[in-house]
Amino acid sequence: MSALYPVLVKLEGELCLVIGGGRVAERKVKSLLEAGARVRVISPRLTADLQALADAGVIEYRRGRYRPGDVEGAFLVISATNDPAANRMVAADCRERRLLLNAVDDPENCTFFVPACVRRGDLTIAVSTGGQSPLLARRLREKLEREYGPLYGDYLALIGRIRHNIIRSVSDPVRKEQLLEALCAPEILDALENGDYDRVKELVGSVDYGGGS
Numbered sequence: 001m002s003a004l005y006p007v008l009v010k011l012e013g014e015l016c017l018v019i020g021g022g023r024v025a026e027r028k029v030k031s032l033l034e035a036g037a038r039v040r041v042i043s044p045r046l047t048a049d050l051q052a053l054a055d056a057g058v059i060e061y062r063r064g065r066y067r068p069g070d071v072e073g074a075f076l077v078i079s080a081t082n083d084p085a086a087n088r089m090v091a092a093d094c095r096e097r098r099l100l101l102n103a104v105d106d107p108e109n110c111t112f113f114v115p116a117c118v119r120r121g122d123l124t125i126a127v128s129t130g131g132q133s134p135l136l137a138r139r140l141r142e143k144l145e146r147e148y149g150p151l152y153g154d155y156l157a158l159i160g161r162i163r164h165n166i167i168r169s170v171s172d173p174v175r176k177e178q179l180l181e182a183l184c185a186p187e188i189l190d191a192l193e194n195g196d197y198d199r200v201k202e203l204v205g206s207v208d209y210g211g212g213s
């Protein structure tokens, strides 16, 4: 297999279809909802959590087995049934329409994999093992979660605003580069690692680009 190409996709308002309503489907539905997708689930049965989301109108639910052509209109498709025949049918339908497909039990037929993710505000750290060991992806995610705590999200939001102002107001490229470097200076990253957010704010605040934050 060639190397996988990592991308972060905007799913806001896009129709994403999940076939199957079990444990794995539930995990994928929740991550799609986090991304603001419009989610439709087709399955004879749902987990309690998925049923609650359907009852609340958060997801669309069509009770029943997958039927040929059900993928029509979807932006991407996740096939998460425990029925290999249904998964093959979904894969064929997606191939024909060139729809992006994640088939949870069939890496060969996937056109995309879902990585394990640490999220800290706008910071995303994604881990993929190219399907070789999803459990290792999970373990590394857990390790990264301990290493990169919620402060990283706060810090990113803070420097994101300042970076935007620097880009808008500083025209000299050398000066601009120095300022952007200063926002991610080693001392700041050390302070973050030590959980000393007051020090982080102090250091970031001392980056003087001649404008308010």
Ligand SMILES: C[C@@]1(CC(=O)O)c2cc3[nH]c(cc4nc(cc5[nH]c(cc(n2)[C@H]1CCC(=O)O)[C@@](C)(CC(=O)O)[C@@H]5CCC(=O)O)C(CC(=O)O)=C4CCC(=O)O)c(CCC(=O)O)c3CC(=O)O
Binding pocket: 027, 028, 031, 102, 103, 104, 105, 106, 107, 110, 112, 113, 114, 115, 116, 117, 127, 128, 129, 130, 131, 132, 133, 134, 135, 136, 137, 138, 141
């Ligand atoms: C190819 C891929 C397709 C896809 O995108 O789904 C795929 C395929 C398969 N997973 C299987 C098993 C498990 N998957 C997990 C967990 C996760 N699986 C995820 C992704 C992926 N799984 C894609 C590759 C990602 C990559 O490595 O690059 C994660 C990262 C993301 C997510 O699913 O949201 C999420 C962790 C999220 C987190 O914790 O952060 C666990 C552990 C657990 O349940 O906690 C187990 C049991 C232990 C084990 O088997 O390792 C099986 C065998 C099923 C069987 O035995 O029948 C297959 C099929 C096969 O390999 O043939």
Ligand SMILES: NC(=O)C1=CN([C@@H]2O[C@H](COP(=O)(O)OP(=O)(O)OC[C@H]3O[C@@H](n4cnc5c(N)ncnc54)[C@H](O)[C@@H]3O)[C@@H](O)[C@H]2O)C=CC1
Binding pocket: 019, 020, 021, 022, 023, 024, 025, 042, 043, 044, 045, 046, 047, 064, 065, 066, 080, 081, 082, 083, 086, 104, 105, 134
């Ligand atoms: N990619 C991943 O991360 C993982 C994948 N798996 C694989 O994912 C598959 C699903 O696992 P679970 O969610 O634990 O199974 P599950 O048994 O909890 O759920 C299967 C769901 O598929 C539905 N279903 C069955 N036939 C269908 C059809 N024809 N059309 C639509 N829906 C149908 C069932 O009603 C049920 O809701 C298994 O094949 C398993 O091997 C398992 C663990 C992790």
